[in-house]
Amino acid sequence: MNLCDLKINEKGIIKEINYNSNIKRRLYDLGFTKGTKIELALISPSKHIKAYCIRDSLIAIRNKDAKKIEISGFNE
Secondary structure, X not given: OEHHHOOOOOEEEEEEXXXXXXXXXXXXXXXXXXXXXXXXXXXXXXXXXXXXXXXXXEEEEEHHHHOOEEEEEOOO
């Protein structure tokens, strides 16, 4: 499952980031690390950008970038 597959208020756990080193490093700096809980909070009107709640921050990324982040389901 990819990050872009989440529905509003659904949660997941980051498993892997399949990106080149520059973008991967930037995502790490923003808190997108393996084992981190992430939740889809908002979807833009155009549906091309989504905002995720991660480590008490709201981070917006494009769907094409979210497709490269693998997640697993999250059970509370």
